C-alpha cells in the first residue's frame with residue numbers, strides 16, 4: 001500500500017506544524033493549508049486519503065469545506081476538528097460526510113488511532129475491489145452458455161479434466177467456437193488457478209522466435225540474445241500454458257514440445273541444463289491434424305500425446321438450439337456495457353438468427369448482437385438492425401418468408417406453407433398501407449422479391 005496522503009486544513013500554525021512533523025516521521029505524505037479555499041485546491045490536485053478540517057477558519061467555514069470536499073470526491077476520508085463541547089456542530093459535520101471527529105485540544109495518540117482505523121478501512125476496501133475484479137475476470141464453467149446436450153456434455157468432460165492436474169488437453173473446433181473460453185475455464189477451475197495462465201498463438205510468430213519465446217534462451221544464444229531470458233514454460237511454473245493454433249508449429253519445435261510433455265523438463269536455447277517445469281499444456285487448433293500427419297507436417301507421436309484428452313467443440317450450426325440463449329446472454333452483456341435497456345430480441349429477428357449458418361460461430365453471433373445493441377434505438381432488437389447477410393436469407397425468392405408469431409397462432413391448424421407465406425405478405429402489405437417498399441422492408445426482402453411473390457400469389 002502506498003503511504004497515505006494527509007491534508008490538514010487549520011489556520012493555527014502550531015497545529016499545522018505539529019501534524020507535519022509527527023506524521024512525516026511516520027512516513028505519511030502531509031499537505032497543509034491555512035484556509036478552506038487553499039485546502040480545497042489541494043484536495044482537488046492531490047486527492048488526499050484523509051483530510052483533517054478545522055471548524056473555525058478565516059473565510060469559508062469548516063462545515064462548508066466538508067460539503068465541498070464531499071462533492072469533489074468520495075475517496076477522501078474527512079476528520080472534523082472542533083472545540084470541546086460543540087457536539088451539535090460535530091453531528092452536522094458527520095451528516096455532511098465527515099467520517100470522524102476529534103475534539104480540540106487533542107493528543108496525537110487520538111490522531112494516530114483515527115489514522116490507523118482509516119488506513120484499515122482503505123486497505124479492506126482495496127482488497128474487496130481487487131477480489132471483485134479478479135472474480136469478474138475469471139472465466140469459469142458458469143460463464144459458458146449453452147443447454148444443448150453436446151455443450152452440456154463437453155462442459156461436463158472439461159470439468160472432469162480440470163480436476164486432473166497435469167493432463168494435457170487438446171481443444172478442437174472452428175474459429176469462434178469458444179476454444180479460448182474453455183481453456184481459461186479449465187485453468188480457473190483447476191487447482192492451478194492461482195498460478196499463471198500463459199497463452200501464446202503459435203501462428204503469430206516466426207519459427208525461431210516461437211522457440212525462444214517458449215523455451216527461453218541463455219545469454220549469447222544468438223546475436224540479439226544479450227541477456228538470459230526465461231521462456232513461457234518457465235514463467236508459467238505451477239500454472240497452465242495455452243498453445244493456440246498448435247497445428248502451425250514446425251517440426252523442430254514439435255520434437256521439443258514432445259520432450260516437455262513426456263519428461264516435464266525444458267532446456268533453454270543453447271542451454272545445457274534440464275530445467276524441471278510443473279505445468280499443464282492445453283493446445284488448440286482448428287486444423288485437421290490427422291491430415292497434417294498424412295502431409296508429414298505434424299508428428300504422429302506428438303498428436304497421440306496431445307489427444308489423451310480431446311475436446312471437440314462443435315460449430316454453432318450444429319447446436320442451433322443454443323442460439324436463442326446465447327443471443328439473450330449477449331444482449332444482457334452489451335446492454336450492460338453500453339448502458340442500454342433493450343428488453344428483448346424481436347421474435348422475427350430471433351428466428352432469422354436461428355436460421356443463419358454462423359460461419360464465424362459464437363464470435364460472429366456476439367458481434368452481431370453487439371452491433372444491433374449499438375444501432376437499436378427502440379427497446380426491442382429489430383430485424384433491420386441485423387446485418388444484411390442474415391436478413392438476406394429472406395430475400396431469396398425461393399426461400400419461404402417467416403410469418404409473425406401472431407399470424408401463426410391465428411392460422412388454422414394444418415395450414416399449408418403456401419397459405420402462411422401468402423398471409424404473411426398480406427399482413428405486411430396491410431401494415432405498410434399497401435406501400436410496397438415499406439412492406440418489403442418489414443419482410444426484410446427486396447421490393448423485387450416482394451413483387452415476384454405477389455405475382456406468385458396473385459395479389
Ligand SMILES: Nc1ncnc2c1ncn2[C@@H]1O[C@H](COP(=O)(O)OP(=O)(O)OP(=O)(O)O)[C@@H](O)[C@H]1O
Nearest residue numbers: 143144145146174175176177178179180181362363
Ligand atoms: N459457450 C459460450 N458462451 C458464451 N460465450 C461464448 C461461448 N463460446 C464462445 N463465446 C464467446 O465467443 C467469442 C469467441 O470465443 P473464443 O475466443 O473462445 O473462440 P476460439 O475458438 O478461441 O476462436 P479462434 O479459433 O478464432 O481463436 C468470445 O468472446 C467468447 O467469450
Ligand SMILES: [Mg+2]
Nearest residue numbers: 176179180244
Ligand atoms: Mg482463440
